[in-house]
Amino acid sequence: MMHQMFGYAAIMAVCLVGVLLAGCTQQEQSGGGGGGGGSSKGSVTKAPYGKLSDGTAVDVYTLKNSKGAEARIITYGGTVTYLSMPDKDGKFSDVVLGFDNLEGYTSTNNTAYFGALVGRYGNRIGKAKFTLDGKEYTLPANNNGNTLHGGTKGFDKVVWTAKEGSSTEGPSLELTYLSKDGEQGFPGNLNVKAVYTLTDDNALKLEYTATTDKDTVVNLTQHSYFNLAGKGSILDHEVQIMSDQTTPVDAQLIPTGGYKSVDGTPFDFRKPTKIGARIDDKDTQLQYGPGYDHNWVINKPMGQMGLMARVTEATTGRVLEVSSDQPGLQFYSGNFLDGTLGGNGWKFEKRTGFCMEPQHYPDSPNRPEFPSTELKPGETYKNTIIYKFSVAK
Ligand code: GLA
Numbered sequence: 001m002m003h004q005m006f007g008y009a010a011i012m013a014v015c016l017v018g019v020l021l022a023g024c025t026q027q028e029q030s031g032g033g034g035g036g037g038g039s040s041k042g043s044v045t046k047a048p049y050g051k052l053s054d055g056t057a058v059d060v061y062t063l064k065n066s067k068g069a070e071a072r073i074i075t076y077g078g079t080v081t082y083l084s085m086p087d088k089d090g091k092f093s094d095v096v097l098g099f100d101n102l103e104g105y106t107s108t109n110n111t112a113y114f115g116a117l118v119g120r121y122g123n124r125i126g127k128a129k130f131t132l133d134g135k136e137y138t139l140p141a142n143n144n145g146n147t148l149h150g151g152t153k154g155f156d157k158v159v160w161t162a163k164e165g166s167s168t169e170g171p172s173l174e175l176t177y178l179s180k181d182g183e184q185g186f187p188g189n190l191n192v193k194a195v196y197t198l199t200d201d202n203a204l205k206l207e208y209t210a211t212t213d214k215d216t217v218v219n220l221t222q223h224s225y226f227n228l229a230g231k232g233s234i235l236d237h238e239v240q241i242m243s244d245q246t247t248p249v250d251a252q253l254i255p256t257g258g259y260k261s262v263d264g265t266p267f268d269f270r271k272p273t274k275i276g277a278r279i280d281d282k283d284t285q286l287q288y289g290p291g292y293d294h295n296w297v298i299n300k301p302m303g304q305m306g307l308m309a310r311v312t313e314a315t316t317g318r319v320l321e322v323s324s325d326q327p328g329l330q331f332y333s334g335n336f337l338d339g340t341l342g343g344n345g346w347k348f349e350k351r352t353g354f355c356m357e358p359q360h361y362p363d364s365p366n367r368p369e370f371p372s373t374e375l376k377p378g379e380t381y382k383n384t385i386i387y388k389f390s391v392a393k
Pocket of ligand 1: 111112113123148253293330332336355
């Protein structure tokens with residue numbers, strides 16, 4: 001109790017000094033958002049970002065932690081538009097690809113899912129259909145006759161309800177969305193919650209949960225394109241993936257079933273290797289990408305939080321460590337970027353950003369041998385992803 005009172009007195013004093021020096025606005029609140037147990041580190045601010053053609057307002061939330069790192073998230077698609085992290089000299093740069101305005105994200109030219117929260121089923125479902133409890137469900141076929149990232153209007157294209165979170169680890173934002181029974185062909189009303197925290201140790205932590213009122217399938221993930229140099233090609237970034245196997249695919253990137261050892265193939269990232277070292281090798285799997293666009297089976301029990309991948313960039317010293325409790329990691333090397341899109345003063349040319357998407361394996365609803373993506377009423381779907389940044393000197 002004494003501690004609590006002392007805490008309140010300290011917060012009041014800080015606010016008073018804040019008001020005197022700069023003016024404490026309602027927008028700029030403590031990272032805890034005033035919620036139960038929140039810390040006073042960092043800040044969360046909200047500003048209008050634009051309007052959709054039907055008039056729906058989209059906001060941008062800026063999370064700043066106590067180390068000067070910054071994340072911007074828009075309510076359209078739960079999209080991370082900007083993520084600023086320090087390099088080895090303490091210089092901050094945006095390490096994700098993003099557009100400068102809402103029109104960039106809503107444009108029909110944007111087929112790249114920059115920074116988006118993808119769902120209800122991230123990645124591909126073969127032939128745009130699956131059978132659950134003996135019933136066949138048909139989905140929108142938006143990718144060569146298959147369903148990619150939840151259909152024509154996936155979670156990346158809806159406006160999420162936002163409120164400040166109450167994490168003790170740093171400033172946070174809570175996004176929620178109700179995906180109605182039958183939306184994009186999927187069964188069950190799905191209540192989704194995504195909590196984004198910019199922790200004070202420079203990690204972007206994403207906690208996804210979902211519940212349903214009917215049996216359904218769920219696979220949520222994050223689709224940020226990272227570039228640890230803040231610009232240019234990603235081919236010199238070094239990648240390590242904690243995996244001995246991939247799930248091989250056909251020419252449309254749909255798993256053909258079973259697993260394949262990475263041994264002796266360009267998919268062996270057990271030791272840190274440059275993305276560009278083997279990307280153009282004459283390997284059929286690689287040519288389907290063309291480049292890396294595959295699922296790695298992570299060497300750890302499913303549901304257990306652990307390191308999946310580590311990426312380093314020598315010129316800036318930036319290091320990204322990707323952890324999650326999911327069974328798979330889709331590593332995509334930005335093969336479909338072609339320079340027609342851009343933002344932040346540069347063009348997103350081929351292989352100028354890479355995605356590390358912790359998730360279930362592609363096409364799991366049609367692959368009984370893969371870990372199940374089914375969610376039943378009474379259960380809670382969970383995926384926690386941590387993108388942790390640091391520097392190697
Ligand atoms: C995913 C897919 C890629 C590509 C991108 C978006 O990561 O696996 O094939 O479709 O999204 O361009």
